[in-house]
Amino acid sequence: MTDITAPVPARSSALAVDTYRAIWRWHFYAGLIAVPFMILLAVTGSLYLFRDEIDGTVFAHRNVVAAQAEAPLPPSRLVEAAEATLPGSTLSAYREPSGPTASARLSFETEAGTVYAFVDPYTGAVLGSVAKADEFNEVVRKLHSLAYFGPYANRVIEAMAGFAIILVVSGLYLWWPRRQSGGVVTVRGTPSKRIFWRDTHAVTGAFAGVLIAFLALSGLPWSSFWGGKLTEIATATGTGYPAALWDNVPTSGEHAEHVMETVGWTMESSPMPMSHAMAMAPIGLDRAVGIARERGMAPGFEVTPPADAKGVYSAAVFPDDLAEARTIHIDQYSGQPIVDISYADYGSLSRLTELGINIHMGQEFGLANQLLMLATCLAIILSSVAALVMWLKRRPSGRMGVPPYPTSRRVYGALWAMAVVFGVLFPLSGLLIVAMIAVDVLVIRQVAPLRRVFS
Structure with a gap:
């Protein structure tokens, strides 16, 4: 949702002008769809970055002793x-x-x-x-993932993450200096002028673009479709959790994500082992917690008790320092650790993914990490609001104010090629792109009343 304020040089080829118009129109449609979701993600994400601080102040009465x-x-x-x-x-x-x-x-x-x-x-x-x-951080987390709106709403967020990357790429193309004197690193005009909001949108998006794309990409592992495929790749290539640790361990057929209260991305698909020394008396919660302490688990670890006679005690912690991430499954009768796995044991893809998630959540580098991610969220909000104000100021009365069509259809070949590339990388976003271009070209352009409304 940008604006052509710098004239395209006279010597530019007609194809370059058409390409600019096509990407501008694509950027506009993608922004119109994604902006409400991006604002929601930025607001809820900003709150979740400081979940520990909120627990220690607003909810200190139950968290601090x-x-x-x-x-x-x-x-x-x-x-x-x-x-x-x-x-x-x-x-x-x-x-x-x-x-x-x-x-x-x-x-x-x-x-x-x-x-x-x-x-x-x-x-x-x-x-x-x-x-x-009703717990505050849980409410924020569910709003962030649209979990309140059913299992398929998560796929909307997944598609919007792909759209965020598309907006960054197309926005950088539109922002790229074309002999204009302003709107590149400076903001022109005053808030009463459209140019002020155009420049605010463009400059903010350009300078925060890489971080916005990082937030979108690092959030995708938790998504249902894209994240599921990433898990399949990690498992098939041996770059996820070290499956060999379970080779000689009887498992229940359940996976950690369905049994444990807290589980990280890498471990959620790992199988749950079974206790086998059933002739002995159970060790109990106190001993299980003691074993986790003795084995050096970081403070704040969580222990899930066995659900039945064959279950295990599972201790897990995912602290700010990824190096201390740990999961231990303990035989509920013998007290012997059946599986003990740390971040260092993860495969290369899982280590990279977990690092991205930890930075995304503001955990890995302390306050500096939180503030950097907060600044990125604020940049998303500012750029999105500026885009909406700019559009409302530019939009003709009674019409949508969509950027003009390219004069030549040659450019659509490149657009479809880009749609295919994004469709392969981000399938749900790709489907929306295909639908967006198809409706624009095959419906809006062919129906005169719609063509006027969307002009």
């Missing part, structure tokens, strides 16, 4: 205290305090769904409870 000199209570005591406030519930996960002033978070399955209980690890006092569906 006073440090004590004495040792924390055993996890089983904390479970008993929480169960007393949630009768009839079943423990589904225990999250170790992440530091001396952090509470323990216990997940329980109830008739109404999963409930989080927050317990002071020193006194056993229950600080509060909240349904997982």
